[in-house]
Structures are given as structure tokens and as C-alpha cells.
Amino acid sequence: MLSVSELSFERYFERVFEPVSFEVSAGSLLLVTGANGCGKTTLLRVLAGLLEPSEGELNCRQQPLYAGHNPAIKDDLSVTENIRFMMNFMGTRGNQDQTALCQQVIDKVGLSPVAQQEGRTLSAGQRKRCSLSRLLFCAESLWLLDEPYSNLDPEGIALLDSIMSAHLNAGGACVLTTHGSLRPEGFALQECLLISGRAQNEWTTT
Numbered sequence: 001m002l003s004v005s006e007l008s009f010e011r012y013f014e015r016v017f018e019p020v021s022f023e024v025s026a027g028s029l030l031l032v033t034g035a036n037g038c039g040k041t042t043l044l045r046v047l048a049g050l051l052e053p054s055e056g057e058l059n060c061r062q063q064p065l066y067a068g069h070n071p072a073i074k075d076d077l078s079v080t081e082n083i084r085f086m087m088n089f090m091g092t093r094g095n096q097d098q099t100a101l102c103q104q105v106i107d108k109v110g111l112s113p114v115a116q117q118e119g120r121t122l123s124a125g126q127r128k129r130c131s132l133s134r135l136l137f138c139a140e141s142l143w144l145l146d147e148p149y150s151n152l153d154p155e156g157i158a159l160l161d162s163i164m165s166a167h168l169n170a171g172g173a174c175v176l177t178t179h180g181s182l183r184p185e186g187f188a189l190q191e192c193l194l195i196s197g198r199a200q201n202e203w204t205t206t
């Protein structure tokens with residue numbers, strides 16, 4: 001589904017991260033870890049096609065879904081309106097009634113009590129849940145998630161893990177970045193550790 005070989009990116013003629021090589025196949029999860037500023041977000045943006053790599057090869061067999069670190073929701077729209085906007089922009093999967101699907105998504109991500117509140121009034125965790133709701137109706141098989149656990153409480157983390165688990169079990173794949181102790185639990189995963197311009201790849205199970 002995704003493969004990179006000796007991939008790197010330069011900014012102001014200096015490498016942001018040293019070359020990395022890995023493959024992500026259907027049903028697999030790649031965890032990109034490292035200290036702040038080591039290039040995790042930059043790597044995801046390269047994989048998403050938003051930045052051109054400086055060297056190396058990138059082979060992505062389909063258009064991925066890229067969810068950035070900052071929640072991409074509109075402050076002047078309610079939760080319901082934000083989700084409906086995302087559905088219209090991305091295209092609703094299948095032929096489900098959009099109104100019914102929107103309500104199902106809102107219930108699933110635990111935002112029913114604030115469904116009519118504007119984005120600007122939501123807490124950081126609620127904004128993140130609203131942003132991540134797109135995972136429940138997107139058609140893309142490859143997900144690129146930048147710090148998806150940030151601002152989520154334990155219940156929100158468990159929800160995200162269950163969504164990712166269902167996606168992987170259905171043959172999807174995921175690349176996500178994280179730092180510190182926030183990481184997927186109960187997944188067999190490949191880890192790409194970016195440290196001081198040096199990358200190490202290894203398989204681990206948590």
C-alpha cells in the first residue's frame with residue numbers, strides 16, 4: 001500500500017530527518033515516534049504528497065487520508081454542521097442517508113450533548129473528537145494521522161483505538177505519529193524512531 005526507500009526532506013539545505021525506509025501493507029500500523037522537532041509531521045506531509053521529498057523513492061498506491069495535528073474544524077459551524085461539511089467535501093461512503101449517518105457519527109464520537117454548539121465553544125478534546133469523526137465515513141484505505149491522541153481523555157483514546165482496530169481488520173493501513181507515552185495499545189506494529197537525524201525500524205507488540 002505504501003513503500004519508501006531512503007526518503008528524506010531538506011529545509012534550507014539541511015535535512016529535517018535522515019533517510020528512512022519502510023513498507024506499510026494492508027492491515028498494518030506504522031508508528032512514527034521521536035522528540036519534538038525531529039521531523040515526524042514533515043514526514044507525514046511528504047507521505048501525503050503535500051511536500052516533495054528531497055531524495056529517495058515514495059510509492060503510494062492510492063490517495064491517503066491525512067489528518068493533521070491541528071483539528072480541521074470551522075469555528076462558526078456547529079458540530080453537526082462541521083461533520084456534514086466534511087461528509088460533503090469527502091463524499092459519504094456508500095448510499096447511506098447522510099442525516100442518519102451524521103447522527104450515528106456524532107453518537108459514536110460522544111458529541112451528542114454538544115451537537116449544536118459552535119466549534120469555537122468546544123473544549124480541545126471535543127474539537128479533536130469532531131476532527132477525528134471523519135475516520136468513520138472516509139473511503140480511503142491508508143490513514144496518515146498526526147498526533148491523533150493529543151487532547152483526548154482515556155475514553156477518547158480507547159475510542160480512537162477501536163476505530164483504528166476496525167480499520168486495520170478491514171484491510172486498511174495506518175501511519176501515525178506520537179511522542180511520550182501516548183501510543184496505540186494492543187496492536188502489532190512497526191515503529192520508526194526518528195532521533196537526532198537517525199532512524200531505526202523495528203517490529204514491536206504492545
